[in-house]
Amino acid sequence: GNSVTQMEGPVTLSEEAFLTINCTYTATGYPSLFWYVQYPGEGLQLLLKATKADDKGSNKGFEATYRKETTSFHLEKGSVQVSDSAVYFCALKSNTGNQFYFGTGTSLTVIP
């Protein structure tokens, strides 16, 4: 089946620290992988995506590389800001169905 396992939170970092949020997946077929971000009181927004192995998605200083050999899609940012405080969701979509599968979310708080 399809599933996403995401690093448990909450995560608290100081401004300018390095961020890693781990995400691994199991999937049938060849999935597309996504990171979504949810700011307080808002809906989910696409942060970045990758559609095939070895692709790197990037946006707003965040990066994630689609690693087929380790079935992972870890989110990284070199220097976090207070404005990055949000909940981050890893997600996949198999190419054999319409459903998107979400991880449980990781809450990030960045303190000045």
Place this chain on the structure above:
Amino acid sequence: EPEVTQTPSHQVTQMGQEVILRCVPISNHLYFYWYRQILGQKVEFLVSFYNNEISEKSEIFDDQFSVERPDGSNFTLKIRSTKLEDSAMYFCASRAGGAFGGELFFGEGSRLTVL
């Protein structure tokens, strides 16, 4: 920039009442979804809809739930007889299509409180 819009933003209802949540997906999108989120954490899939019919649904989406696309723009979720545990944030989402990529675009959500 095109966006998914949802109404109402917040609805309070009594247990056993019917509720309809409304969504206007992005106009050229083909796939429509409802998700719900309880306590700001796990995002749970309810149903997906394509070509005027349900394409997938979860165990949560039982006989109390239904979806409809009554015209060319709206996509509604109906809960026939609400229960306390239906209290959640309900998100509508849509996507353009294609087997690869085709990310979901989410609305801002409708908060449902069942008393």
